[in-house]
Amino acid sequence: MEDPVQHQYFVLNKPCGMVSQFISPDGDKVGLLGELDFSFPKGIHAIGRLDKDSEGLLLLTTDKRITRLLFESKTPHKRTYLVQVRRQVTEAALHQLQTGIEIIIEGGRVYTTPPCNVQVVSKPEALFADPFAYAAQIESSWLRITLTEGKFRQVRKMVAAAGHRCMRLIRVSIEDLHLDGLQPGAIREYTQEQYFSLLHLVDPETKCQAGL
Template structure:
């Protein structure tokens, strides 16, 4: 048991599942995973219905603020499959920043980020639900960024005229998805969890204090 009494999990969120335990819509929920999560567990951040990969679940309500609302930006890395072959010139456009449309209709130039053209990792299995035509021309990109506008990665690849077919979050800072299978759940020890996320200003005893 962690000192604070809180629990921490990572999951590999499957395709076609929302990052919630409750929804008024008829959708696949986190509670459909084959794991008995404790009461009060919630997702930190989210992946949309069609995105896959690393999602944090915890009973500690402070994690969202410490991770996504702090002054210290935290890197998030995505493995992305796009239609057609991406050139190095197009990848460089992504690295330097591209213009995307954000909520409210404003144009936004993305912050410079890390982009690699990669081979598909061996442990990434083909998607079983709504399988993709991987025999058609495509590219895999590894994109690391610190900002998170709505559907940002999909809009970025669209800006270089490559439709995003598959989006998998593979890491947040040093917290890695690894070879956790789709739908898989892994519980983490508290100090290791915060160390890998590079969150230094947390206090275990504060987690059990009443929220103001």
């Protein structure tokens, strides 16, 4: 009997300007995950991708179950972002974001986002180096947004629909898996038990934490 496959599980603090791919479909070799100074195992891939201009927590694993259990599950999983937007956010705009706002999604359809947790917060004191430091004099606000869905560029579209341009977007956590001081470009490895427990992953067939 063959031994079960031993998968590996990582978190990367993805820097701004890097795409969430190891291979570009366009043949572009600049800004790919493979440029990181890390020896990745065969079969590694990113889950819950961040766009090129976004930063923060990105899941990397050889375990193909994670996508199904995390993003295709009937059980919603929380994702939290720190978002810097132009100008001061009014109470009216904040209410729109909290209670549901219309955005345009794939196919040009109008979609109303479900209620979510949005708070105006102070600029994070322990924030990593700002890639847009040149914009320091621009009036801005910081929001902490927690969603349980992730349509394409949803957070950016939400703040734009509320009348605010997104200046910086950082995913800081998925469920109880946090950046916890991980520097941009740095990678942290977890055991299977830690990964599944922190992400609150449950196997729908066994009703138990998957892999445990």
